[in-house]
Amino acid sequence: MATSVTAAATVRNLIAPILVSAAGAGAAATTLRDVLELQPMSEARLILTCGLPGAGKTTLAKAMAVERAAVRLTKDEWQWDLGSSPWDRDLGEKLEGKLWCLAQELLSHGLSVVLDFGLWVRAERDELRTGAHRLGVGVELHYLDVPTEDLWTRIEARNAAPPWNDEPVSRADLDEWISIFEAPDPDELALYDPPPARQTERW
Numbered sequence: 001m002a003t004s005v006t007a008a009a010t011v012r013n014l015i016a017p018i019l020v021s022a023a024g025a026g027a028a029a030t031t032l033r034d035v036l037e038l039q040p041m042s043e044a045r046l047i048l049t050c051g052l053p054g055a056g057k058t059t060l061a062k063a064m065a066v067e068r069a070a071v072r073l074t075k076d077e078w079q080w081d082l083g084s085s086p087w088d089r090d091l092g093e094k095l096e097g098k099l100w101c102l103a104q105e106l107l108s109h110g111l112s113v114v115l116d117f118g119l120w121v122r123a124e125r126d127e128l129r130t131g132a133h134r135l136g137v138g139v140e141l142h143y144l145d146v147p148t149e150d151l152w153t154r155i156e157a158r159n160a161a162p163p164w165n166d167e168p169v170s171r172a173d174l175d176e177w178i179s180i181f182e183a184p185d186p187d188e189l190a191l192y193d194p195p196p197a198r199q200t201e202r203w
Contacts, residue, residue, distance in 0.1 A: 044138075046132040046138070049114070049118075050118070050142065054154035054155045054174075055145075056154075058077075070111070073113060085167050107135050139193055143183070
């Protein structure tokens with residue numbers, strides 16, 4: 001219990017400046033929800049989700065955060081919570097950098113992190129993997145390869161409910177994103193660490 005309390009306090013201390021810097025002092029009151037529900041961990045891991053919108057990245061990230069007692073950082077959720085949206089690219093880029101800095105701080109304190117950014121470009125994935133390895137932390141990449149029509153079916157369902165119903169994703173948007181997405185190949189996937197043995201059995 002003492003470890004959990006210390007971990008939660010660490011996250012609070014680290015996360016407040018990120019919120020203030022990203023969107024002003026008022027955002028510091030944003031509820032941290034499940035990010036603070038931490039349990040003791042045996043080792044720190046950086047766990048990355050990769051895939052297009054509708055692939056199920058955030059659903060997987062939530063499950064892994066619970067399973068691995070990790071802090072989940074989902075960029076889209078943060079943008080909505082800060083009164084913006086994932087369409088705000090300027091804030092998105094700034095927030096992504098801040099969350100990566102936060103992730104490194106958490107990893108250095110021995111806390112595992114699930115980073116739920118999408119990571120469409122290999123250069124982004126390489127940067128995160130290299131940075132975490134410099135900290136002596138293992139890195140996992142969970143790539144969700146979903147057929148285009150399934151992606152679109154899920155996006156349409158998401159578009160029908162808040163907050164996406166006010167700023168929906170179009171089929172043209174999805175087609176454009178597919179054209180620029182760099183899927184990890186077997187050679188790249190081989191650069192990442194496998195989940196711990198007990199987690200491999202579950203996933």
